[in-house]
Amino acid sequence: MNKAAILVSEAITGKDFMPIIVNGKMYRVNPPTIHKIAGASAYLSVLEDNKDIAGVISSLKDISVASRALSWFIEGNDSLEQELSNGTLEEVLYGLTAAYSLISVENFTMLLDLAKNVANLTARQKL
Incomplete structure (x- = not known):
């Protein structure tokens, strides 16, 4: 992982x-x-x-x-x-x-990248 x-x-x-x-x-x-x-x-x-x-x-x-x-x-x-x-x-x-x-900028940015990847995997509505 x-x-x-x-x-x-x-x-x-x-x-x-x-x-x-x-x-x-x-x-x-x-x-x-x-x-x-x-x-x-x-x-x-x-x-x-x-x-x-x-x-x-x-x-x-x-x-x-x-x-x-x-x-x-x-x-x-x-x-x-x-x-x-x-x-x-x-x-x-x-x-x-x-x-x-325990408040880490590095951890926050990695989680942000992961959230963006998940968002990109979801279906997008066509306009």
């Missing part, structure tokens, strides 16, 4: 995730949806201006803010904030970096 087909099959079967460990507990971070990205970004948007997400993450000093953002990537809400706050700031920042790394 080509790489795009593998990406699609992993996404459908739920095999495209990244495990992160905070305070000795493993959490599963799946590629984020727009909903999860927006929820995490709401907490990160109060930070000083940075040119990229790596700058935002490296400027985080408050584990509560970082834990809320990471909770959004894991659960889609901030319900894990207290639990994640028991870990170290480094663990939580690693989790945020891992979550954002």
Whole structure:
């Protein structure tokens, strides 16, 4: 199979995730949806201006803010904030970096090409 087909099959079967460990507990971070990205970004948007997400993450000093953002990537809400706050700031920042790394331009463009190929295979209406 080509790489795009593998990406699609992993996404459908739920095999495209990244495990992160905070305070000795493993959490599963799946590629984020727009909903999860927006929820995490709401907490990160109060930070000083940075040119990229790596700058935002490296400027985080408050584990509560970082834990809320990471909770959004894991659960889609901030319900894990207290639990994640028991870990170290480094663990939580690693989790945020891992979550954002699942948003890949390369993967997006491959899936876009696959979608175009599928669209070209469908019957077209004659005008």
